[in-house]
Amino acid sequence: MQTFFQYNWKVREEWYRWCEDVPAEELLRVRTGGVGGILHTLFHIVDVEWSWFRLLQGKPDIQESFDHYRSLELVRMLDATYRPEVEEFVFSWDDSMERRPFYDPQPDGSIATDAWGEVVRHVIAHQIHHMGQLSVWAREVGKKPVSANVIGKQLILPHTEKA
């Protein structure tokens, strides 16, 4: 579980760096699919990660709007602001939380019950899915996308022969 978050944060940082030499109008351009733009997607990932963990913990979720975060610097700042709280949640995760119920009010007035383990996996997959969209838009910009490889990021150290 934690490994996937470390992967996501590493890849996200690489996308921030990727954005550094892309003109702001390309980062803000409205595109086909997803939430419709490169910087908007990065904002959305940060916002959704934090919001889900707030909700699980019964804390109030502040609904941020991308209108207030339309620069790489502001998205990075929001991410840095949220990260300590997100990390605290992720690194306190243990298997006993997998099936803990989260009561999730639905638009139709009913209440769905989701397992926390499902919510945490949703947050992981949510970023990876949106990064796939970024990789298509990167090619539209004419720039090689950030690699999505998990392998080679030194996230898990293999046992040595002698171990």
Place this chain on the structure above:
Amino acid sequence: MQTFFQYNWKVREEWYRWCEDVPAEELLRVRTGGVGGILHTLFHIVDVEWSWFRLLQGKPDIQESFDHYRSLELVRMLDATYRPEVEEFVFSWDDSMERRPFYDPQPDGSIATDAWGEVVRHVIAHQIHHMGQLSVWAREVGKKPVSANVIGKQLILPHTEKA
């Protein structure tokens, strides 16, 4: 770990169904990003998942070419052929395999050592990333993409109040 594979297989099946009423020329059209097309991506996901697990187990990896699988039916057939072996590997996974070393020859002649846990996460993230690309191309086709939500797929049953 297994939950993510169940998620991936479920979403993959939904994409196959999504493809059923899309004209073959749209499924085969060369597109910007990724491996360059909808059906080619589905083939690639199936191929990569199977190949990695073959490699981990020291079994020979047969390099399939998309040229021989240029229809939805053929990709589904390949997936069905590979699935039992893939499932056997996934459902026999235990934590002792996380740091087992895989010796991975590199293009430059050196040998990288990857932890099995990293490879398995790579296979999971690989599909999710490529599905993100499909979601952009789906909008180009003018059809709503398959949902990437993990929540609501009944992958983990929450404890009830009484549990």
